Amino acid sequence: METRLKNLSEGLAALEQWVHYRLAELLGREHKIEVEAVQSRLAGLELLPGQCLPFEENLALITVLAPHLQSDFFDRIFAEVLPQNGDYPSLGGLRGTQFRGFIPTGETLMFLLAGRDLKLRLHLKHLFEETHLFSREGLLYLDPAPPGEPTLSGRLSMPSEIVSLLMSGVAEGPRFGTDFPAQHLTTDREWDELVLRPATRDQLAELRNWLTHRNHLMNEWGMGRVFRPGYRALFHGPPGTGKTFTATLLGKVTGRDLFRIDLSMVISKYIGETEKNLEKVFSRAEHRDWILFFDEADALFGKRTGVRDAHDRYANQEVSYLLQRIEQFSGLVVLASNLKSNIDTAFMRRFQSVVHFPAPGPEERYQIWRRLLPTQVRLEHGLDMRALCRRYELTGSNIANIMQYALLQTLSRQSDILQKADLLEAIEREYQKEGRSL
Known part of the structure; x- marks a missing residue:
């Protein structure tokens, strides 16, 4: 913890120096900042546990993290340096609904990294591309800007578990609520306490194999070019036969967090809201190696209806969205249903495993x-x-x-x-x- 505190303190100190440097440059004043020394300090910090990132990436991380550590960090510096009643759009930034301090936007980061250097600004846009570490690992992202406004005017956001990781070294899971309608399931019991028929155990071995060897298969053997990302499984059988317990144990024995999606908070009668609620889960789970568990999945993944009215048409669009989203997800998705026949055939074709949980003999x-x-x-x-x-x-x-x-x-x-x-x-x-x- 002392090392983490030292890294954060040095990161804030370097960021403060860098903000002073850019503001002096903006106002046409001389500065006494040793630019290369500050860049070197930031590049040498282990803000992300286990990784020393380049200057640009570390500056981005500490910029987003600063308001979480010191609510008046940017306002204090601006009040000290900038003339009264000045308006400086190049700084970007916005104010929150409850948080009264300065919140950095994409424009803020570009100002700090590139100033008015257009060529450098264009080069640094790669920080927000899907191929960049920030997107691949779900560390930091740029919120969508309001319609018609510049892209970089969107807020720089960081998932709560990443904020926790950078601040304490431990990534706490997201809190259950409307912003993340899924509950973290854990168990104190062990895999050998699971009582199943031999055929069911054999089918589960395939899932454990994928969870254990996925990275080797997809990356080291290069099969990510051939196989679809992720793994999709259906657990079906009567209530009380161990579907949820088994999914929870899979998470435990493979060292992965398992989240059960609360369908009562996901499914909405309003057009388009179900997809938005599901996206909250999928977008947070991407790159986290979590297992997503849909219990009583018939409500979402049931058979599509004939189109009789607008409601049927949008209901079928929800199913189409789900088909696309679960195929894009790189982790394990488990659906549980009492009856296999209730699941839409379009989903059935996409399952790598269909595991039957019969009533115990x-x-x-x-x-x-x-x-x-x-x-x-x-x-x-x-x-x-x-x-x-x-x-x-x-x-x-x-x-x-x-x-x-x-x-x-x-x-x-x-x-x-x-x-x-x-x-x-x-x-x-x-x-x-x-x-x-x-």
């Missing part, structure tokens, strides 16, 4: 029972768990609910013996919830 049910039984708890004399597993068709989710109820009943008796009566009562409750009879 008697042996899988028994394994789930055993894994959920605390070591401190004994079974009532004569309680045959295998017989219960053969008789009652239950999913993993059902069994977890049953065990929770029965264990709480055991504790309420101040006992450590699990009774058959409690299990049967809980089984009946699960059957009733699903409209089934024993």
Whole structure:
């Protein structure tokens, strides 16, 4: 942390000197700044953990970061140097809705990097191109300018997780909300606790292989020229069969963050809003190596309808947008559905893996029972768990609910013996919830 604080302090000090240099140049005044020394200082800083970037890139990063570190950074320098009541469009910048300080724009960065040198300004526009590190790694981007206004008048923006990375050395995930309608899922459980049929496990091995070897395949072996970016998988099967749990474990064992898209915050009745809400997720997830998980995906990826009215036409446009967006995404996208037949055939053709999660059989049910039984708890004399597993068709989710109820009943008796009566009562409750009879 001390090294990070030192880098940030030196970065701000170098930026302040550089702003003074450019302002003196703008006003036609002499300056005492050693230009090459400041450039060398900035180029030698490790603002981005693990990387010493060139002067231009580091100046861009510290310029965007400065208001996050010192809210009055630019205003303080401007008040000290610029004449009162002056208007200087070449500085760019804007004010926020709640933030009252100066916020840099693309024009601000160009002023700092190139001044009035038109040739240099044209050369430096590569900083905002898709092939540049900033875009490839999702570090920094230029917000769209209002219609009809110069492109560089857009605000320089940095995702919150990158701000966190530069400030603390740790990239905190985005906060769940309207600006990012997806929840970060984690688990304390391990892969060997997953109880699945052998065929399902074999299919999941393919996903783990892709997550483990993707970079080698696409980059070192050069197959990125041949294969589409990213990987798309469908998990289908009855509710409670482990689709969400499996996706969460995939993230854990491969060291990737998994985000479940909240469809209630994504889907909108207003034309074009669904696509905008989804773009908030995809654009933030790009280059982050995240896994995107769409639970109950039928609502978004369901079969297209015949066009009877304007609503149908725009609904089909949403599906077309999704087709394009998931194909462009470079990470893993997992869709979960209770019924495979509900998914639009256009999506089915684009899945590399279609993984079936059937209801567990008697042996899988028994394994789930055993894994959920605390070591401190004994079974009532004569309680045959295998017989219960053969008789009652239950999913993993059902069994977890049953065990929770029965264990709480055991504790309420101040006992450590699990009774058959409690299990049967809980089984009946699960059957009733699903409209089934024993």
